[in-house]
Amino acid sequence: MPAHARPNQLFRNLSAKIASIPMILTALVVFVGGTGWTIVYSFTNSKLLPRLNFVGLDQYDRLWSTSKWIISLQNLLIYGVCMLVLSLVIGFVLAALLDQKIRFENTFRTIFLYPFALSFIVTGLVWQWILNPDFGIQSIVRGLGWESFNFDPLYNADIVIFGILIAGLWQSSGLIMCIMLAGLRGIDEEIWKAARIDGIPTWKTYLFIVIPMMRPVFITALVLISTGIVRVYDLVVAQTGGGPGIASEVPAKYVYDSMFLAQNLGQGFAASTMMLLAVIIVIVPWAYLEFGGRKRHG
Amino acid sequence: MASVSVKNLDLNFGDVKVLQNLNLDIRQGEFLVLLGSSGCGKSTLLNCIAGLLDITDGQIFINDRNVTWEQPKDRGIGMVFQSYALYPQMTVEGNLSFGLKNAGVPKEEIKKRIERAAALLHIEPLLKRKPAQLSGGQRQRVAIGRALVRDVDVFLFDEPLSNLDAKLRAELRVEIKRLHQQLENTTMIYVTHDQIEAMTLADRIAIMRAGAIQQLADPATIYNRPVNKYVAGFIGSPSINFIDGTLEVNSDPVFRAGETAIELSGYAFSGNGPKPGPVSFGIRPEHIFTDKVAADLPFQCEVEVEVVEPMGADTLVWSRLDGHELRFRVDGQTPVKEGERMKIGFDPARASIFDAETEMRV
Amino acid sequence: MADTGAINDTGIAAEAASEAMVGPRGARPRRMLSRRNIFLYGTLIVVAVYYLLPLYVMIVTSVKGMPEIRMGNIFAPPVEITFEPWVKAWATACTGLNCDGLSRGFWNSVRITIPSVLLSIAIASLNGYALAHWRFKGANTFFTILIVGAFIPYQVMLYPLVIILREMGIYGTLTGLVLVHTIFGMPILTLLFRNYFTSVPEELFKAARVDGAGFWAIYFKIMLPMSLPIFVVAMIIQVTGIWNDFLFGVVYTKPDTYPMTVQLNNIVNSVQGVKEYNVNMAATIITGLVPLIVYFASGKLFVRGIAAGAVKG
Missing domain, CATH: 1.20.5 (Single alpha-helices involved in coiled-coils or other helix-helix interfaces)
Structure with missing residues (x-):
């Protein structure tokens, strides 16, 4: 113009x-x-109301010496690593299975994806019920005669985070499957033909040809899962309320509790700034790979 | 000895009959082109031969071995695709060796085969590069290389040049022809919709339409004696002129369209000779001559020039003969103007006449 | 077989047809119960059962009476079907002081979701349209901030928004929550619309401009009518997203205006009284019903919305 x-x-x-x-x-x-x-x-000592009274890094010092915060981080780390690995593996395997020109593909896809339409609150409450030791899986297995069977993740501080993981995976792995399936469908069909002529077994074609070709899809999925992990909050509130004790606390809940329940705004600001920092650590390398890398290819 | 034969091949996708009772014998060392417009089943047929599609009925033999139930890798074929289908994360060398490594070919043997293929295709300097760093033409060379290292004697090409621009296409076409000459006794089956590629490369062309082969013959026969009206119209650019009229057989056969009558004494009728009735008279634009040359030809007339399309080397002239559009070529240097009247002539022996109803050659 | 279709093989290897066909012919023999198929469908069915189980448990539990729940196991089908838990969950279940069930939350959610969806889509589609065809200086900078902002944890912006809403005098009201949903829906929706409008042929836009149409005329007369599917996709994303929200609801509303998810959590996780698991599950289903209906009704479009949301700009 x-x-x-x-x-x-x-x-x-x-x-x-x-x-x-x-x-x-x-x-x-x-x-x-x-x-x-x-x-x-986050550098002030705001309590009930925000005040510009700077206290340097005091809030961060206190944050890192609070066991509730440390546990929150540990939980997030365990939940995050398991969620990432399992989502990618389950999502890809399901997508690969659905990509075998099977019958009822639409039905299966609908079934795998519907939990994603439900809220974390609903998800958390259902799994709270299924994992209820008095009525759920534990009681049923015991009823089958295996009296010493123990499976009460929501009441056992050591494994409670895995109870949440089960629900989280159930809710969101369908989404990853959908993304992976779209990625698989985007692969040139002639690549598959060429691999068949070359006599390369299906699993090897996936491992050495298709998965490397789907790098961008994996990265997208990775970013999506990661941001979801950092935000995990409703699921914990619904399923365990952070318990037993403080065994299933997560950072997002720590922020909410500090700000709106404990009337300790400064702590909430410091904790949320730490969350932001965590996201930046994940996002920046991705943005560099995604956008910096693209420029180099020209 | 037949290198590839297809016997009574049927292929249905559900209720849709894609290929029907198709038979094809290809000699060892032959270059066969499957030619047709898109959707005619030519690529489908190639995929059946490769074993990439399960056929519904019939048999496929490669080197006199029944391979109908064999996996693609066991059929002794190499294949080259339109989109190249190179493995993008591997180097050129990796692309060439991946299949061989899988088949358990010894290392030195792989090295030897890659060297040979690279030398034949002039891709030695590219071996360490990845496909993304190659041009389209280079990629297709690598794809051909991947078929070459399999050390087979049947090569299948699925529109290999369609993704290239015109200049590269012409270059690589010659390259493929040279390759076929260098590799003795190598059978090549080549699918294309480009008639130039077909005419220049083929020993024989199979023209396909709606899942059936229309004509299978050498390029000259296809061009000069098309078996039906479809083939005549498909081959040749600009395409053949058709004039509808009737065939009269008195003492000598005569084609009559309105005022025009063309003596057909020189025309070689097929089968049982001429039979009177409605026909379509086809004459190629390049077989119509003007001026002095026309004066010596058996049929002559005068037409009015309607449109002139100069194309450099020659000029295409659009006119009308008895209401039917008639195109012909004149030398690019000849001055021709719209509205001008021109004397033209041709030899009816070079024409092709088709029954109006069956569209078969008479 | 050999005597049919003689017309098709005119002039081609006619002798081949007369030869008797020996050896393998036709399709590769394939058994329905091959090892591959058993593995494939077996795995899929097992996984499908795992995914369906919670839905089944929810439904089954919600129609059992409490005595039956205490006796049996949660997977057993109901002996006596009762809809009392549903009625109770809807009309009389208690959350703190109120005892009028989920109905209050349901209507709150409706009053939140409808204006939020309309407002956020109207704004985001205009944004996307401006970004695609009427780019002004700095537009892309704002857009980049918006997209980067989508990755910022909500917790960072929670309190500043509390202050903004309080200043505007709408903190704790449905209007405030509608505004919050509009703000946080903006990145994904703007991206969605921008990508869609960018894919509209530039020529169409140019032709309209030559014909004298301006910003609004092109938007309403040309872009809107031809982009109905993308509006449906945006609606699916927003309806499910807003209906399922918990965090914003709990932060920006008061007990009277709590959306359904917050109320559901309060009903189920309230500490007082005897736990009525059947009522809890009925309430859970009722809350999940709206997004589930949207999901099953929209089918492929839901998947498309997910893909659109997942694919980067």
């Missing part, structure tokens, strides 16, 4: 600018402003 002799740059394309005002406000005020505000106030 020629840029000569326009009266006022501000009024050019005015309608588009007006239409974009909500986006601009959201981006600047909420995302940039809100994030900056929280970071700044």
